[in-house]
Amino acid sequence: MNEVVRKIVSVADLPPALREGLDPSRPVEIVQEAAPVLTASQRLRAMTDKLDFKRVQSTLEAVERVRRIRDGGPI
Numbered sequence: 083m084n085e086v087v088r089k090i091v092s093v094a095d096l097p098p099a100l101r102e103g104l105d106p107s108r109p110v111e112i113v114q115e116a117a118p119v120l121t122a123s124q125r126l127r128a129m130t131d132k133l134d135f136k137r138v139q140s141t142l143e144a145v146e147r148v149r150r151i152r153d154g155g156p157i
Contacts, residue, residue: 085116 093106138144
């Protein structure tokens with residue numbers, strides 16, 4: 083379950099970068115949502131999804147790629 087924390091603060095209590103454009107005489111509400119907790123396999127999947135090289139589709143393709151790299155070709 084995601085945790086949501088809400089807090090009402092004075093604009094004067096905010097860092098200068100966040101005060102810009104806000105009326106200092108009015109309060110603001112800060113909402114903080116906790117990121118969902120991922121399992122180890124979900125974290126691994128998220129990391130591998132960000133990889134920018136083509137994934138290997140078969141063992142033959144993997145062998146060809148390893149041989150190409152071994153022989154000085156591109157990764």
